[in-house]
Amino acid sequence: MPTENPLPAAPEPVSERLLTPAMVEEIRAFFPRYPNRLAVTLPALHVVNEHLRYVPLQAVVEVAELLELHPSQVQDTLSFYGLFKQDAPGGEVRAWVCRSISCALRGGEELLDHLCEKAQIHPGETTADGKLTLEYAECLGACEYAPCMLANQTLHKSVSKEQADAFLKSL
């Protein structure tokens, strides 16, 4: 990608860096997989998001520096995708409750309402103790287990109200 940059220079990064040397190494490991650095944008954002549970602007600047891009390029890409929060870190558990058709037919929307009511948050919000973020999702590709929910790496299948309550208790 262009190393020449017609856009104004990136803001000076603040002295304390968000990307640890380990994260930088993780991101660099992706470089040989692609013919240019721009293509490392999503992998890099995933690395940051896994460690920080969000990608604040400061991290965008640092990723851009590493990828030899302008921060606006990284921000442009980031802002397209639903995954990366920027204002505050997500909860320790980020749970996506499916609201698409197969789940809706088996009580998916009621499940999300139930969870939100019990956790006292709206979809997209994080509980005050920082333990849980609840979000709606479009089809999670697990429609045979409707209604379903993906909580971090774990798929919760055919979730009943009781199972939802047990899930909240387990946090």
Place this chain on the structure above:
Amino acid sequence: MPPFEPVLLANVGQEGSHTLRFYEQTGGYQSLRRVLKEQSPVQFTDIVKNSNLRGRGGAGFPTGLKWTFLPKDHPGPIYFCLNADESEPGTFNNRILMEDDPHQVIEGLILSCYATRATTAYIYLRFEYPLAYQRLQLAINECYEAGHLGKNIHGSEFSLDIYLHRGAAAYICGEETGLIESLEGKRAWPRIKPPFPAVEGLFRKPTVVNNVETAACVKQIADRGVEWFKSIGVPADPNNPRDAGSYGPKLYCLSGHIERPGCYEAPLGITVNQLIDEYGGGMWKGRKPKAAIPGGISMGLLKADEFHCPLDFNGPGKFGCLGLGTAAVVVMDETVSMIDTLHNSCRFFAHESCGQCTPCREGTNWALKMMNRIKAGKGRLKDLDLLLEIGDNIGIMPGTTICGLADGAAWPIKNAIRKWRGEFEEFIKRTNPQGYQEESAVPALELIGIH
């Protein structure tokens, strides 16, 4: 009908089926070794071409033919993208293959790369599949160790690297040029075609994009041959020279109001009724059916008296639906309101429109606003005509948009209102007795973002 012996799903559900050891015990990677030794890329392409395999990702384009669109004698690199973005509501067959039989997918992918002379392949995997991610990564690592991947595979001249690339929760990344843009590190904005990816795709190089199940079929064709593949399914219509037929086994995803939701392998062309009764254990709680989505939400809707519809590439089109799509059948029983169904569909597409084309961005969002209003008891009969106007005018078929997402958004609108107009009218009249005949402009209820 005799039960069909599963081939694509043969290993699925068995203990340890995702490991190389298991896969090789069932004859895995024998075809790869043989094809590398005995066949040229052109010869193997011809085999796939002669099988009439059609892409399983939704469009049903003949796979071998797509491969021949690559420029001849290109200096390279040629890229291969395996489309594992699977996000069409109702669809989960790719997930099952990747979780339970990743090596079948990878062997198919390696064979496909050999045929197309691709030396780098990316598997574009949707973010929401963490188990598939782990299992694929493990399988790829095992392949490098066993010499199925890397430099000079099994002593041949052919070298290949496969990389896993994770998406970030956007349906449009499944559209092949949206996928390419996303892989390049940009917004997943589909490209105007031509140029087609085969000519100018990923990193501006010739590129093939194929679905996960397509790759699995390639592996089975390598194992079992063209005659086997063509002995299954629905032959090409002799009166239509452009029909490529619907050959081979297909993974049908069955969900919704069904006793045993799941992924079932059957010959292309079984009917919705057969799928429900012979595979799905009948309707949930023995209720009466009302409607079904024939192949993912984009394909539109079948009425219960249309369930004799054969699920081959030509079937759903004969019943006013868009096509076979992903063969994901979502069944709805008589308790379901078509207003809720259409609202759910409109909400999905308004959320997932990438926003590039005005007819799609505005059309999907206005359709949702109208459905919100109807659901809230403020609908007017005129809204139905306005919705149909949107449905008839957005998409690559009417020629107003860049990609097919808009056609997929349009079809449920057209089918729901044309097939259940009485129900919509009755609902609007009942819930808005004072205002259902009103025709003046309405202020929007709420602003809805693009994503």
